[in-house]
Amino acid sequence: MIPKTIERVGSSIRLIAQTKLPLEMTYLEITDYKDIIGAIKRLDVRGAPAIGIAAAYGLALAVEHADSITPEYITKVADEIKAARPTAVNLVWAVDRVLKRLANENRVSKADIAALFWDEAEKIHEEDRRLCKNIGLNGAELIRDGDSILTHCNAGALATGGIGTALAVIYTCQEQGKKIKVYADETRPLLQGARLTSWELMQAGIDVTLLCDNAAATLMRQRSVDHVIVGADRIVANGDFANKIGTYPVAVMAREHGVPFYVAAPYSTFDQQIPSGRDIVIEMRAPEEVTEGFGKRTAPEGVNVFSPAFDVTPHELVTYYITDEGLTPGGRKK
Amino acid sequence: MIPKTIERVGSSIRLIAQTKLPLEMTYLEITDYKDIIGAIKRLDVRGAPAIGIAAAYGLALAVEHADSITPEYITKVADEIKAARPTAVNLVWAVDRVLKRLANENRVSKADIAALFWDEAEKIHEEDRRLCKNIGLNGAELIRDGDSILTHCNAGALATGGIGTALAVIYTCQEQGKKIKVYADETRPLLQGARLTSWELMQAGIDVTLLCDNAAATLMRQRSVDHVIVGADRIVANGDFANKIGTYPVAVMAREHGVPFYVAAPYSTFDQQIPSGRDIVIEMRAPEEVTEGFGKRTAPEGVNVFSPAFDVTPHELVTYYITDEGLTPGGRKK
Numbered sequence: 228m229i230p231k232t233i234e235r236v237g238s239s240i241r242l243i244a245q246t247k248l249p250l251e252m253t254y255l256e257i258t259d260y261k262d263i264i265g266a267i268k269r270l271d272v273r274g275a276p277a278i279g280i281a282a283a284y285g286l287a288l289a290v291e292h293a294d295s296i297t298p299e300y301i302t303k304v305a306d307e308i309k310a311a312r313p314t315a316v317n318l319v320w321a322v323d324r325v326l327k328r329l330a331n332e333n334r335v336s337k338a339d340i341a342a343l344f345w346d347e348a349e350k351i352h353e354e355d356r357r358l359c360k361n362i363g364l365n366g367a368e369l370i371r372d373g374d375s376i377l378t379h380c381n382a383g384a385l386a387t388g389g390i391g392t393a394l395a396v397i398y399t400c401q402e403q404g405k406k407i408k409v410y411a412d413e414t415r416p417l418l419q420g421a422r423l424t425s426w427e428l429m430q431a432g433i434d435v436t437l438l439c440d441n442a443a444a445t446l447m448r449q450r451s452v453d454h455v456i457v458g459a460d461r462i463v464a465n466g467d468f469a470n471k472i473g474t475y476p477v478a479v480m481a482r483e484h485g486v487p488f489y490v491a492a493p494y495s496t497f498d499q500q501i502p503s504g505r506d507i508v509i510e511m512r513a514p515e516e517v518t519e520g521f522g523k524r525t526a527p528e529g530v531n532v533f534s535p536a537f538d539v540t541p542h543e544l545v546t547y548y549i550t551d552e553g554l555t556p557g558g559r560k561k
Numbered sequence: 562m563i564p565k566t567i568e569r570v571g572s573s574i575r576l577i578a579q580t581k582l583p584l585e586m587t588y589l590e591i592t593d594y595k596d597i598i599g600a601i602k603r604l605d606v607r608g609a610p611a612i613g614i615a616a617a618y619g620l621a622l623a624v625e626h627a628d629s630i631t632p633e634y635i636t637k638v639a640d641e642i643k644a645a646r647p648t649a650v651n652l653v654w655a656v657d658r659v660l661k662r663l664a665n666e667n668r669v670s671k672a673d674i675a676a677l678f679w680d681e682a683e684k685i686h687e688e689d690r691r692l693c694k695n696i697g698l699n700g701a702e703l704i705r706d707g708d709s710i711l712t713h714c715n716a717g718a719l720a721t722g723g724i725g726t727a728l729a730v731i732y733t734c735q736e737q738g739k740k741i742k743v744y745a746d747e748t749r750p751l752l753q754g755a756r757l758t759s760w761e762l763m764q765a766g767i768d769v770t771l772l773c774d775n776a777a778a779t780l781m782r783q784r785s786v787d788h789v790i791v792g793a794d795r796i797v798a799n800g801d802f803a804n805k806i807g808t809y810p811v812a813v814m815a816r817e818h819g820v821p822f823y824v825a826a827p828y829s830t831f832d833q834q835i836p837s838g839r840d841i842v843i844e845m846r847a848p849e850e851v852t853e854g855f856g857k858r859t860a861p862e863g864v865n866v867f868s869p870a871f872d873v874t875p876h877e878l879v880t881y882y883i884t885d886e887g888l889t890p891g892g893r894k895k
Contacts, residue, residue: 249858249859249860249861249862250858410867412775413749413851413860414775415747415749415773415774415775416773418859418860421851421852421859421860421864422859422860425860425861425864426860426861429861429863429864434865435864435865436864436865436866436867437851437852437860437864437865437866437867438851438866438867438868439749439750439774439806439807439851439868440749440773440774440775441746441748441749441774441775441806441807441810442806442807442867442868442869442872443810444807444809444810444813444872445806445809445869445872446867448809448872472773472775472776472779473773473775473776473778475778475779475782476775476777476778476810476814479778479813479814479817480810480813483813517747517755517771517772517773518755518771520855521854521855521856521857521859522855522856522857523855523856523857524583524584525583525752525755525756525855526583526747526752526755526756526759526760526771527583527759527760527763528583529763530755530759530763530769530770530771531768531769531770531771532770532771532772533744533770533771533772533776533780534772534773534776535776535779538776538778538779538782
């Protein structure tokens, strides 16, 4: 079974507690919007689309479970939710979308506003499910029965309200009866590949093999990989894209070995405001994620650390962009 | 100060307890040869040259501290030491070299044999120091004041009886008054870069920055790396070489970005018996090193793991081989 990251259950929200994965599969049953904020802050829910959906549901919970509401209360709650994580674009976008719906429709009673918020949150969730589904269908056209696919980080069900982006292609192939073998880069420093991707693929009964990021080149050299599929955090106007650190060297190795390289993302990940990858600002992460990421210090005290969260892959290394709308060729010549 | 991995102190041997690094710097003072075997097995001493030197000293300790000796005793001790680790070529080579010296010289008394063994062990150690020194001098010719060097794994003082192989170049530059900046790949799964390379460079007062293996490509792309220097476990007849997993993608990225790529190794690492890299057999490591390497499980139970210990870098990616004898051009065209 593909895990359901976030679900409405009556007037509560059920989230997979992702910080417990892969050791424990537990759900958080949430009725208080403050617990949605907590889950976002703690990374119990992560991935831009999933955060956006959780935020929209959070607004609905805040109205549904309030004794009474005022316009000031709604504004305060919206601001609190938007501040849960500093740089998540979808968080602000989803909250604003719910508020805009309220501004456009003249509702006054608590019950009416709650119904409106639930409806808009479900629309956002449903739209995300459809985007994931269409990405999966479009990408699956590229994959034959028996193929092997390498992926990096987690662009799966656990990051979205549906079946993921890069992993949507794999789930769709499975549904179509194609037998697929997946290789998952562990993805240092935070190990999303080890903790999340391998877990969710195993839950769905897909053949997955975990490897250290630096072993992917050997796999490609021995011709064990037919395709590489990754997600994206931001795809800019010229087709360059930012994704989890380590994506760029995978793309270079894929070209070196003639392995096609695909980026799977919905239309909302495309950012026409930024002309090229050179203009993308890259967040630097805390040294401790590298030096004591496993609960134990593994590097000398005081060592300098270089730890960018993302890297930029130029469009020349992309074979296809797999979007909800179809397949768009990238700039790779062979 | 460059750490002294192994030292004779009177009739005992002092080893850095490497399994305690980087959290604690402690020495093992060893008089019983069985403790040398224990240190090799536990990886308190590691790196092919350092293991060979420890093994030779172990034979000397076994004679020095025995009440009386017989030819059978010496054979038994030699076999025990050779069996300390299964695939360490230098271990067998060093023990056999000490035994051959005994066979060639007619010594009978315990004191005479002990003196002979100490002498041969010290010759092996001294030879290794000289090899390291010459590698350092030859490699330093390639490096200018102010350059930045990326390295992978630990080919340093901690792996040899001297100042290392790849890191010998860096220590020699420092001695020559060149200011060098070093980037150390952490080197998953066992983190030799984080635990050992960054530690020994900091001990020597060298500017070192640690990074996840998958961030090295970003460093090269932003032109922060002037040279890559790595060690080698085996260099075969056509110049292809095996080294710690992750070396091959670093070599590809170096060519991609026009960064010269050097392999530093003594003559003894060259193996003319094997024609090409395709013929090198690669050891696979235990899945637990990837899934629970640091005392905490970070991947689902039962996940498949692909974890080769080494990869093979083709000679076409090598700019120079830096050996104790000089610089030999590799097959890289630009």
